[in-house]
Amino acid sequence: MSMPETTSAPDAPVINMGTAIRDGLLEAARRDPSVIFFGEGVEDPAALFGTLKDIGKHIGHDRMIEMPIAENGLIGIAIGAAMAGKRPVVSLQRVEFALLALEQILNNAAKTHYVSNGRHNVPLVLRMIVGRGWGQGPEHSQSMEAIFAHVPGLKVIMPAFAEDAKGMIAAAVEDANPVVVIEHRWSHYTTSPVAEGYVHRPLDGPRTVREGDGLTIVATSYMTLEAVRAADKLAEAGHPVEVLDLRVIRPLNLDPIVESVARTGRLLTVDTGFRMFGIGAEIVSEVTSRCFDLLDAAPVRLGLPDHPTPSSRGLVKGFYPDAARIARTAAEMMGLGDAEINAIEQDILTDRKDLPLDVPDPFFKGPF
């Protein structure tokens, strides 16, 4: 199996995405003393899944602000501190805690630069973790990117690969705008060689992680990894497809997607969130209106079905799109025969063996 990420430093130490984010945050904070961290348990032993580990030891504990359990208030306080020149990084254990703070995020973080006619900036990073597996259920596993992406003034990013995440998180901290960073807990486990020291990856839009002419897959966050696996199996079977890691949900840079679809004639989107009213819907709509004449097949969206996320591994079976379903859908869109589709699907399922549905696939734990 090939490596899902091209790396700038193939001989660099292999680390996972969670550690890469931690390293990126530390580098950004070392470069700018106005960076301060907010979190519930910001310096506790778990250190937010390790993503804040020992940062206070390096930059000073005074820059690590323990958040009382008051998300709306404390995110508002972080916005106020940003207006006064700080660069707060707020880390939330789950996306759902941000729902308590939608008033501050949607009204004040998103609009203050605009309403002030450019007088105020809100350089703020809001990190939110998407949970999955082990029965976390309806209120510990939503990704909600569509809610934040709906609001002008917010930036929304979803890193999928370790080195990219390290560079994107530094770019988010340096950005003059509020940046919502949605990190999938299962992406935290993905590994690759990551360049040491300061890494910067601009928040400029999608990145092609697999090339192919048969079809274009646009995926977000952890679903990019599932899409890569599907693409690799399709390529092995002689049907290479393109995979674009969307990376930056807002502002949405459609040009690379349109360019790819214009070449492949087919578009498949795979969301981490609910399919209805999701990111895929926006992309399909925009791309269709921009290159309708070039489409060879109706675009298809994959995403979560139209019900909340249940806890039981019995109920959650089939809930998440996976490599097998992505490969099958792509193959059907490309008009492959049933026998070939079944063989590709079976190949993926065989690799996964008897692994339970509610733990991450070791495929994503390199090094490869």
Place this chain on the structure above:
Amino acid sequence: MADAGNDYRLRCLKQMLRIRLVEETIAERYAEQEMRCPVHLSIGQEASAVGVCDALMSDDRLFSSHRSHAHYLAKGGNLKAMMAEIYGKRDGCIGGRGGSMHLMDPDAGMMASIPIVASSIPLATGTALSDKFDNNGKVTVSFLGDACLEEGVFHESANFAKLRGLPIVYVCENNLYSVYTNLADRQPDRPLTDIPAAHGIEHRHVDGNDLEAVREAALWAVETARSGNPTFLQLNTYRWREHCGPNYDNHIGYRTEEEFQAWRVQDPLERYRKMLEESGTLGAASFAGLEKDIQAEVSSAFAFAIDSPLPEPTEALAHVYA
């Protein structure tokens, strides 16, 4: 401003009169339908804005709410830019993007006005946090209404301010009503100051229509906050006109003419004028002279706003991202 020199009494009287004349002119001219945004007037509540702001330095910070005119002017916000903003004009303090409910003048420390109840309280607490980091001696004032004490975010902010020893003054202007609903229908019968007390925050409760009492309490509150102890002021006052708009509304059934008249005689401007005349600080003819001078300034600000161009639709696209 406390660092502007001169006799603070005349300064405060002028500032209250100026706010009154600006808002009465808004009320008079609102029917022309050229000020096409909601306006929430502070007429009758001027002493709290002026007394508190007179205790501040020019680089101290202030956050306000939907009822922001008095706070903006008392903090030193530019009058012409305020009127142009209310008229929706390009020369408005924020280019017509916010209107009356979003007035700000960051150069004067007037950081922002946010119309969602209590929404500016954590922002104010956040600038206080930043200023404490920077050890720059600045104080932030967070103006809030009585209904803000019902919002969770006040408690979240007050808890944090006390926990971290932030240089912030929470100023509660209690005007008894949230739109049409009396305080007694929204909160149990207990002193409002029990709430800051529960957060361990030092507090004072004074007559919000008594300029001297407000200013004295504010001087204590601001200096205490500057030393790293957040404070809370309760200033009881009364909104003379409707919640939103230029009219009186004592006849529509949620409050009585008698109640209004009882507050009307507590007019903070009239009380202070009398006090200064009786003490000889203000000559008998001086008030009329002040009124004339200030009305000229107000008229000129309205003329400026009316003459300013409307912004072009393309300007609406700017500043979505920095």
